[in-house]
Amino acid sequence: MAKKQVTLIFPQHLIKEPVIYMMAKEYDVIPNIRRARVTESVGEVTLELEGPEEALKKAVAFLETKGVKVEPVVGDVVS
Secondary structure (H helix, E strand, O other): OEEEEEEEEEEHHHOOOOHHHHHHHHHOOEEEEEEEEEOOOEEEEEEEEEEOHHHHHHHHHHHHHHOOEEEEOOOOOOO
16 A cells, blocks of 8 residues: 655635545545645645555546646655
């Protein structure tokens, strides 16, 4: 099992959508919310994702195709 920390930036139209849930269910990864900040215009969530390496890559690609900006957390170490 690998771990990856990412910061997700959601545009306004995705703030109320269950994107993290859909990603976790579709790719069988475990999200652990480390920090979140949501306003009326933007949502920002720092997640630790855990799962097989290939599943993590697919999960991140899924988020990006939905329109979520995915940024690695500085100092991120995949173990």
